[in-house]
Amino acid sequence: MKTTKFLAATAVLAMSATMALADGPNIFVIGGKPDDPFWSRVKLGAEHAGLVAEMHGGSVTWLGPQNYDNLGPDAAELIRQAIDQGADAIVGPDWVPEAMDPAFEAVVAAGIPLVIYNAGGIEAADRLGAMNYVGAVDYKSGEAAGIYLAEAGHTNGACVNTLPGAANIEAFCSGFNDGMAASGGTGSVLQLPATAFGDSTAVAQAVRAHLLQNPDITALFAIGDQDTNASISGIQQAGKTGSVHVCGMNFNDSILANIQAGTQDCAIDQQGYQQGFFATAILINNVQYGTTIPTREILTGPGIIDASNVELVIAGVQAGAR
Amino acid sequence: MDLISGLLRRPAAASVLSLIGVLAFYVLFAGADIGKLAGAASWVNYAARIGIVALPVGLLMISGEIDISIGAMIPAGAMTTAIISGYYEMPIVFGMIGAIAIGLIVGTINGILAVRTNVPTLIITLATLVGMQGVVLAGSKLLTGTASVPLTAPEWAKTLFGDLMFGGSHQVLILWWAGLAVVFWFFLHQSRFGNWIYAMGGDKESARNAGIPVDRMTILLFILTATAASFVGMCNAIQFNSAQVSGGMNDIFNIIVSVVVGGVLLTGGFGSVTGVFVGALTFAIVNKGIDFTAIDRNWSNLIIGIMLLAAVAMNESFRNLAMRAAPSKRRKAKPEGPDGSIVVSSDSITSKK
Numbered sequence: 001m002k003t004t005k006f007l008a009a010t011a012v013l014a015m016s017a018t019m020a021l022a023d024g025p026n027i028f029v030i031g032g033k034p035d036d037p038f039w040s041r042v043k044l045g046a047e048h049a050g051l052v053a054e055m056h057g058g059s060v061t062w063l064g065p066q067n068y069d070n071l072g073p074d075a076a077e078l079i080r081q082a083i084d085q086g087a088d089a090i091v092g093p094d095w096v097p098e099a100m101d102p103a104f105e106a107v108v109a110a111g112i113p114l115v116i117y118n119a120g121g122i123e124a125a126d127r128l129g130a131m132n133y134v135g136a137v138d139y140k141s142g143e144a145a146g147i148y149l150a151e152a153g154h155t156n157g158a159c160v161n162t163l164p165g166a167a168n169i170e171a172f173c174s175g176f177n178d179g180m181a182a183s184g185g186t187g188s189v190l191q192l193p194a195t196a197f198g199d200s201t202a203v204a205q206a207v208r209a210h211l212l213q214n215p216d217i218t219a220l221f222a223i224g225d226q227d228t229n230a231s232i233s234g235i236q237q238a239g240k241t242g243s244v245h246v247c248g249m250n251f252n253d254s255i256l257a258n259i260q261a262g263t264q265d266c267a268i269d270q271q272g273y274q275q276g277f278f279a280t281a282i283l284i285n286n287v288q289y290g291t292t293i294p295t296r297e298i299l300t301g302p303g304i305i306d307a308s309n310v311e312l313v314i315a316g317v318q319a320g321a322r
Numbered sequence: 323m324d325l326i327s328g329l330l331r332r333p334a335a336a337s338v339l340s341l342i343g344v345l346a347f348y349v350l351f352a353g354a355d356i357g358k359l360a361g362a363a364s365w366v367n368y369a370a371r372i373g374i375v376a377l378p379v380g381l382l383m384i385s386g387e388i389d390i391s392i393g394a395m396i397p398a399g400a401m402t403t404a405i406i407s408g409y410y411e412m413p414i415v416f417g418m419i420g421a422i423a424i425g426l427i428v429g430t431i432n433g434i435l436a437v438r439t440n441v442p443t444l445i446i447t448l449a450t451l452v453g454m455q456g457v458v459l460a461g462s463k464l465l466t467g468t469a470s471v472p473l474t475a476p477e478w479a480k481t482l483f484g485d486l487m488f489g490g491s492h493q494v495l496i497l498w499w500a501g502l503a504v505v506f507w508f509f510l511h512q513s514r515f516g517n518w519i520y521a522m523g524g525d526k527e528s529a530r531n532a533g534i535p536v537d538r539m540t541i542l543l544f545i546l547t548a549t550a551a552s553f554v555g556m557c558n559a560i561q562f563n564s565a566q567v568s569g570g571m572n573d574i575f576n577i578i579v580s581v582v583v584g585g586v587l588l589t590g591g592f593g594s595v596t597g598v599f600v601g602a603l604t605f606a607i608v609n610k611g612i613d614f615t616a617i618d619r620n621w622s623n624l625i626i627g628i629m630l631l632a633a634v635a636m637n638e639s640f641r642n643l644a645m646r647a648a649p650s651k652r653r654k655a656k657p658e659g660p661d662g663s664i665v666v667s668s669d670s671i672t673s674k675k
Contacts, residue, residue, distance in 0.1 A: 034620050035620075061613075063613055066572060066609075066623075067571075067572050069568045069570055069571065069572050069573070070558075070566075070568060070570075070572075070573075071566070071568075072562055072564060072566065073558055073561070073562045076562060077364050077367060077368070078364070078613075080363060080364065080491040081362060081363070081364035081491075081610070081613060083491070084358065084361060084362035084363060084364065084491060085358055085362065085613070085614060086358065096470070096562075096564060096566070098472045098473075098562065098563040098564035099562035099563060099564050102563075106491075164459075164468070164469030164470060164566070164567055165468070165469045165470025165566030165567060165568075166470075166566075170468075170470075191459075191463065191469060193455060193459050193567060193568070195455070195568065195571055
């Protein structure tokens with residue numbers, strides 16, 4: 001029967017995978033979609049740290065939502081799922097505190113070591129009783145972009161928010177607006193429905209329309225690398241290449257090429273690889289040896305990549321360090 | 323032997339077998355720990371979320387229509403609750419009434435447009451889907467200034483609609499799903515309305531000529547789908563103390579796929595509540611169970627696609643089996659529809675008329 005063939009094909013595929021949940025430290029990492037360029041780097045960092053777990057006979061398991069439509073509740077469910085799956089330690093981002101905090105509290109109540117990373121800051125870690133926070137401070141990342149663009153003379157800026165409601169994205173935008181204001185500019189927010197995140201066409205069209213309606217805007221701040229590329233495309237479609245300047249969160253090869261080509265002014269790097277790597281490594285060592293990191297709030301950003309250091313960063317990418 | 327072949331011909335048989343197949347695959351080939359999987363809440367919670375909406379959507383699809391505006395109605399229900407009772411701090415009852423009311427309104431609009439125009443309901447509900455996404459985002463920005471609204475529900479509301487049961491991770495929504503499944507089972511399989519729905523899915527014109535109030539039934543079914551979706555949204559807002567604007571695009575596909583896995587024909591006229599119930603369960607296990615296996619997450623969507631295809635292929639072959647076997651021997655008197663579709667399934671021949 002055809003059905004049997006399907007099942008056989010999938011079985012072969014699955015057999016090649018390794019078995020999970022061995023004796024050593026089993027760390028569960030909650031994060032974004034694996035096909036999100038930024039999160040794939042966080043995942044790689046976590047997996048590289050996981051080599052140490054495997055050395056001890058343990059494992060690192062990545063749990064991510066299929067999409068970002070229902071981000072807070074979906075992530076909260078993944079946290080509870082990690083508890084159910086018998087995690088020795090859990091790494092998670094505090095994206096939507098109202099929805100996710102009860103799940104994190106359940107982790108701590110179950111006596112499972114917890115590290116908050118990527119979003120929430122040390123405040124979230126303290127509030128929830130987590131061991132540490134590993135990540136960039138969202139507000140400062142946005143602020144750095146605002147100051148950078150305003151000091152370069154582009155004083156009317158808009159933050160392109162494609163994930164309304166996520167606490168870290170709101171912080172990017174308010175930081176950007178304050179950074180603009182601190183350097184004598186003005187900032188605003190272009191709000192898109194949550195479905196727009198990762199949908200380059202929708203973001204580009206919204207940016208194009210917004211720029212044509214608001215000709216005074218000379219600076220944009222995008223909250224992710226896909227959105228940055230979409231915003232650049234929107235600027236191009238509005239016929240404003242060169243007069244509207246872009247900074248964006250995160251980077252990948254195409255962002256670096258943008259900076260080399262001059263279509264993008266700067267990228268704010270929160271160094272996702274480091275977030276996945278250190279958050280996971282802290283917990284592996286804690287479960288295996290009981291060690292702790294007394295330094296609280298391990299910052300991985302913001303770092304600014306622009307024309308002055310882009311060559312160095314590209315060398316770092318080729319060496320596998322970024 | 324006769325008992326077994328009789329069971330196999332029921333519309334729910336294929337979906338039950340797909341469920342067993344999926345479980346066997348995960349446990350035997352992908353290294354899932356059956357104990358951990360059975361004890362975990364994530365997939366049951368997810369099954370309840372899509373299952374509550376899948377029940378009325380299944381009935382609607384049996385009647386030959388479709389509703390994709392459900393995707394927007396889940397966040398609409400959540401946002402209505404959170405704006406009324408969270409932002410304006412009115413008693414939670416008003417937020418709940420508001421959420422149900424928005425389901426009633428949009429469902430009525432869908433239903434009236436469906437019976438008054440010749441536009442396919444896929445297009446009508448596509449319009450209300452996109453329209454409601456706009457209403458929810460614009461309304462939220464206008465009223466609250468943000469796209470995410472926190473909500474603190476009182477204890478009794480949490481216990482009833484949005485709490486975890488027995489100190490574990492299972493949501494109370496699961497009980498609602500089970501309860502509603504029983505109600506829908508009576509509605510479709512034990513009341514005359516059920517036969518009407520099958521008849522509508524077989525041939526709308528003949529159903530109308532036979533005296534079935536096709537228009538009123540269609541409007542009722544659209545109200546049920548929209549209200550079920552806004553109800554799930556409301557429970558979610560109460561459970562997770564917040565609501566956010568979102569498109570809900572993924573929910574549309576997941577709900578309709580689980581209905582199809584449950585053995586309902588996209589063309590209408592065939593399906594059962596048991597099948598839809600098991601379909602939601604199967605889809606949830608396919609979707610969430612992959613996290614319990616050793617399969618690399620990068621492969622997960624491929625596996626989900628293949629397993630769904632296998633489940634639907636199984637449905638197809640079992641339905642053919644049922645079609646070939648059922649009418650000839652035991653159900654001699656029951657006519658087929660004009661296009662060869664069976665208007666009356668074996669499950670529906672229970673009304674005593």
